[in-house]
Amino acid sequence: MGLQRGVAIIGAGMTRFHHKIHADKTGRDLFVEAALEAMASVDNGIELRDIEALFIGNFSSDSFEHQGHVAALMADWLGLTPRAATRIEAACGSSGAALNIGVMAIASGLYDVVMVGGVEKMRTLTTEEVTDVLAMASDEVYEAAVGFTFPGLYAAMATAHFHRYGSTWEQLCAVSIKNHHNGSLNPKAQFQEEVIDIARRLGERRGMTFKDEMEFLRSPLNPVVAYPLRLFDCCPISDGAAAVIMASEEVARRFTDTPIYVRGIGQASDTMALHDREDLTSIRATRLAAQQAYRMAGLGPEDIDVADVHDCFTIAEVVATEDLGFFPKGEGGKAAEEGRTSLEGDKPINPDGGLKAKGHPVGATGAAMAYEMFKQLRGEADKRQVRDAEVGLIHNVGASGATVVVQIYGR
Amino acid sequence: MGLQRGVAIIGAGMTRFHHKIHADKTGRDLFVEAALEAMASVDNGIELRDIEALFIGNFSSDSFEHQGHVAALMADWLGLTPRAATRIEAACGSSGAALNIGVMAIASGLYDVVMVGGVEKMRTLTTEEVTDVLAMASDEVYEAAVGFTFPGLYAAMATAHFHRYGSTWEQLCAVSIKNHHNGSLNPKAQFQEEVIDIARRLGERRGMTFKDEMEFLRSPLNPVVAYPLRLFDCCPISDGAAAVIMASEEVARRFTDTPIYVRGIGQASDTMALHDREDLTSIRATRLAAQQAYRMAGLGPEDIDVADVHDCFTIAEVVATEDLGFFPKGEGGKAAEEGRTSLEGDKPINPDGGLKAKGHPVGATGAAMAYEMFKQLRGEADKRQVRDAEVGLIHNVGASGATVVVQIYGR
Numbered sequence: 001m002g003l004q005r006g007v008a009i010i011g012a013g014m015t016r017f018h019h020k021i022h023a024d025k026t027g028r029d030l031f032v033e034a035a036l037e038a039m040a041s042v043d044n045g046i047e048l049r050d051i052e053a054l055f056i057g058n059f060s061s062d063s064f065e066h067q068g069h070v071a072a073l074m075a076d077w078l079g080l081t082p083r084a085a086t087r088i089e090a091a092c093g094s095s096g097a098a099l100n101i102g103v104m105a106i107a108s109g110l111y112d113v114v115m116v117g118g119v120e121k122m123r124t125l126t127t128e129e130v131t132d133v134l135a136m137a138s139d140e141v142y143e144a145a146v147g148f149t150f151p152g153l154y155a156a157m158a159t160a161h162f163h164r165y166g167s168t169w170e171q172l173c174a175v176s177i178k179n180h181h182n183g184s185l186n187p188k189a190q191f192q193e194e195v196i197d198i199a200r201r202l203g204e205r206r207g208m209t210f211k212d213e214m215e216f217l218r219s220p221l222n223p224v225v226a227y228p229l230r231l232f233d234c235c236p237i238s239d240g241a242a243a244v245i246m247a248s249e250e251v252a253r254r255f256t257d258t259p260i261y262v263r264g265i266g267q268a269s270d271t272m273a274l275h276d277r278e279d280l281t282s283i284r285a286t287r288l289a290a291q292q293a294y295r296m297a298g299l300g301p302e303d304i305d306v307a308d309v310h311d312c313f314t315i316a317e318v319v320a321t322e323d324l325g326f327f328p329k330g331e332g333g334k335a336a337e338e339g340r341t342s343l344e345g346d347k348p349i350n351p352d353g354g355l356k357a358k359g360h361p362v363g364a365t366g367a368a369m370a371y372e373m374f375k376q377l378r379g380e381a382d383k384r385q386v387r388d389a390e391v392g393l394i395h396n397v398g399a400s401g402a403t404v405v406v407q408i409y410g411r
Numbered sequence: 412m413g414l415q416r417g418v419a420i421i422g423a424g425m426t427r428f429h430h431k432i433h434a435d436k437t438g439r440d441l442f443v444e445a446a447l448e449a450m451a452s453v454d455n456g457i458e459l460r461d462i463e464a465l466f467i468g469n470f471s472s473d474s475f476e477h478q479g480h481v482a483a484l485m486a487d488w489l490g491l492t493p494r495a496a497t498r499i500e501a502a503c504g505s506s507g508a509a510l511n512i513g514v515m516a517i518a519s520g521l522y523d524v525v526m527v528g529g530v531e532k533m534r535t536l537t538t539e540e541v542t543d544v545l546a547m548a549s550d551e552v553y554e555a556a557v558g559f560t561f562p563g564l565y566a567a568m569a570t571a572h573f574h575r576y577g578s579t580w581e582q583l584c585a586v587s588i589k590n591h592h593n594g595s596l597n598p599k600a601q602f603q604e605e606v607i608d609i610a611r612r613l614g615e616r617r618g619m620t621f622k623d624e625m626e627f628l629r630s631p632l633n634p635v636v637a638y639p640l641r642l643f644d645c646c647p648i649s650d651g652a653a654a655v656i657m658a659s660e661e662v663a664r665r666f667t668d669t670p671i672y673v674r675g676i677g678q679a680s681d682t683m684a685l686h687d688r689e690d691l692t693s694i695r696a697t698r699l700a701a702q703q704a705y706r707m708a709g710l711g712p713e714d715i716d717v718a719d720v721h722d723c724f725t726i727a728e729v730v731a732t733e734d735l736g737f738f739p740k741g742e743g744g745k746a747a748e749e750g751r752t753s754l755e756g757d758k759p760i761n762p763d764g765g766l767k768a769k770g771h772p773v774g775a776t777g778a779a780m781a782y783e784m785f786k787q788l789r790g791e792a793d794k795r796q797v798r799d800a801e802v803g804l805i806h807n808v809g810a811s812g813a814t815v816v817v818q819i820y821g822r
Binding site for chain 2: 003004007026045053059060062063065066067068069070071072073075076080081082083084085086087088089090091097100102103105106107108109110133136137138139140141144265267268269270271272273276284285288394398399402403
């Protein structure tokens with residue numbers, strides 16, 4: 001059975017994602033900033049009293065801010081009290097899962113207008129501590145406790161992919177260079193520099209010159225984190241928040257003439273531990289969640305004009321573009337290298353810079369993907385606008401693929 | 412607009428709640444035990460493949476078990492992978508909020524059968540550490556950081572209630588004595604002893620004899636935790652899990668001839684910090700959530716035959732029975748003292764022993780309340796059965812009332 005009622009996004013906002021500039025803010029400050037921007041973006045205006053419920057994606061404010069129960073807190077600080085407020089957690093897929101629940105909440109008939117947000121304030125801790133907190137998204141007993149952290153898990157996927165398909169680290173670099181380019185066009189991105197500009201800047205300090213990005217990426221300034229992944233294959237640690245406002249199809253046009261409709265949603269899980277999977281070169285939950293979303297939308301991968309996929313590591317973007325059906329299995333790296341996923345390519349991926357350059361405040365990432373599609377499909381993405389974008393897809397992953405959410409949007 | 416489709420509970424299970432016996436189990440072990448019991452309770456049988464999605468209430472496995480992303484983990488260990496699995500967090504109201512999302516998920520048309528569970532494994536930490544983790548459910552900046560913990564917050568409500576309404580600590584003792592009595596009839600309860608039996612047992616060790624419960628409760632063996640609340644006014648720290656299986660009205664009777672229908676649901680929030688409230692003697696979110704649930708059910712407080720309310724402290728039960736409309740404001744304590752909330756009273760409250768005696772593994776509590784109503788309304792509650800129970804209510808609170816969920820069930 002399909003959804004009982006249609007759902008659309010009528011507004012979206014986000015803070016800049018960053019590792020430094022939010023140092024004096026708490027998670028609640030970040031969320032309120034994103035939420036107010038989302039409200040201000042509603043064409044015909046919206047009042048707090050119009051918003052009937054709040055769903056907040058957040059991974060672990062417990063660990064980052066010694067603060068649980070964050071949805072009620074966010075409602076309080078936004079002034080939304082006494083509306084129902086609920087936190088959703090699915091690791092780095094937290095606000096993606098919250099988006100699906102927002103859709104269900106409206107489709108159920110209970111609410112007409114809800115806000116779905118995501119927030120994570122991570123830079124309260126050291127890098128080592130953050131890595132430890134993130135490792136809680138893997139299996140504590142069989143992975144984290146024996147020393148696995150996420151760079152290692154994705155590195156295993158990368159080597160498996162290299163082995164089976166002959167894909168290369170240079171192809172991964174193409175993902176990184178492309179996403180940094182897109183980030184340089186996005187005022188909300190954490191990193192707004194081309195890789196070549198970073199190379200020049202960092203090189204200058206060390207008295208080194210680089211003739212191109214690849215020379216820099218092969219240098220000690222791009223150290224190995226977990227072979228074959230180097231620093232520029234990994235997304236950064238970020239603070240940030242994002243929020244979208246969803247409405248039932250019946251009321252959406254009261255708020256805007258250009259709602260962005262949710263055409264399809266999907267969600268699937270996989271084994272928590274990577275070693276329990278049959279195949280390390282593909283994320284089964286991505287394939288299944290995409291299948292559900294495509295079926296509901298009556299669309300296929302060929303219909304997607306623009307997509308935000310979960311590139312927590314460069315290899316993750318390559319695997320995602322294959323599992324979502326954009327490219328045949330094993331050819332995602334080649335497609336990136338050929339420029340097919342660039343803003344001007346035939347399948348633009350992560351026009352906002354992706355997790356790699358835009359940043360990855362984990363609980364905020366899914367909502368920030370929905371923000372980007374809202375902008376892209378309304379033609380409001382400025383310098384990073386994908387031409388003629390009418391159908392967009394987001395792909396938000398928890399951990400090494402134990403949770404995957406896919407949503408498809410259309411004008 | 413009301414729910415687009417009706418929803419019923421078709422099965423329920425729970426572990427015993429306890430502070431010691433689960434020492435060698437992890438949260439995942441506890442959840443699987445509860446989930447398998449829920450599946451076994453489905454009259455006509457159910458297979459894993461029938462369950463289309465999982466929603467898990469959990470407060471902070473992050474802190475208790477260094478394990479985030481628990482919904483995917485629980486799906487994995489139950490064998491439910493690749494079904495969608497999502498964790499819901501709303502402090503001690505986590506699985507209550509998950510129950511509401513389970514209802515929305517089915518009413519939306521997306522799923523016909525879902526499992527809603529709750530789990531918390533708390534006794535991995537010392538009592539002091541648990542108290543600190545629980546304090547994260549309050550406002551870290553304005554409450555926890557300045558030393559407030561939950562006994563203190565509820566103690567403030569108690570003194571305010573005493574002051575305004577002349578209610579007494581002896582009335583709170585009536586709640587504790589009644590809930591321990593009910594717990595003594597419940598094989599799943601953490602404490603299965605009458606208070607008088609505990610008095611005799613503890614007295615014997617110290618060479619003390621007590622002529623009745625009150626003498627014991629006034630003794631140093633029941634020390635003040637936060638005035639006026641003493642040890643027997645506080646629920647314990649517990650490990651445990653609970654799970655219910657929900658189905659759309661259309662398919663429920665395929666699984667059982669006696670589904671328990673969800674007649675109404677409600678959820679509201681309040682300010683995170685207690686000091687921001689206008690009134691400490693009432694929880695506004697309880698009144699609003701109850702109003703929503705009563706309206707949806709077309710019922711009033713007078714129609715409720717049995718209720719599980721959130722008695723994290725004895726004063727919380729008194730306030731809840733007033734805010735839910737069972738007794739006039741200020742008369743909840745008197746009603747308890749007069750025996751009106753006992754199993755044989757006109758408004759039986761917490762027949763399972765409540766959080767006080769049954770235990771309170773925080774994330775599991777809402778689901779365990781739904782379990783109790785499933786048993787009560789099907790006439791399967793054995794020694795603690797409330798006679799002729801046809802309509803039941805659950806009331807699950809996060810923190811000091813910043814989240815409240817109410818559900819009403821009927822045969």
